[in-house]
Amino acid sequence: MGAEMKNNIKVYRAIHDLTQESLAEKVGxxxxxxxxxxxxxxxxxxxxxxxxxxxxxxxIEDVFLYEGGENxxxx
Numbered sequence: 543m544g545a546e547m548k549n550n551i552k553v554y555r556a557i558h559d560l561t562q563e564s565l566a567e568k569v570g571x572x573x574x575x576x577x578x579x580x581x582x583x584x585x586x587x588x589x590x591x592x593x594x595x596x597x598x599x600x601x602i603e604d605v606f607l608y609e610g611g612e613n614x615x616x617x
Contacts, residue, residue, distance in 0.1 A: 547585045548607040551576065554598040569593045 555565055562576040569590060578584040586594070586606075595602040 548582060548609055549579065550605055550607070551580045551594065554594075554600070554605060558598060565594075565597075568597055 551565075555562070560568070562580070563573045566573045566576045570593075571590065575584070575586075579586050591602055591606055595605045598605060
């Protein structure tokens with residue numbers, strides 16, 4: 543099976559007191575896009591992932607948690 547990307551967008555939205563709509567406006571996407579990313583039904587582009595992490599002032603790894611896939615060590 544493929545890899546799965548979990549995320550903490552809902553948590554960071556709550557910390558920053560943002561609705562899905564207001565977060566979407568800040569990063570230039572629709573509320574529906576934020577909704578499906580939060581639910582794990584859609585993985586954001588790398589550009590959007592970085593925009594979200596910069597907005598929340600955290601590392602991208604704090605927002606998006608990669609789970610699954612092959613566990614291979616990089617050289």
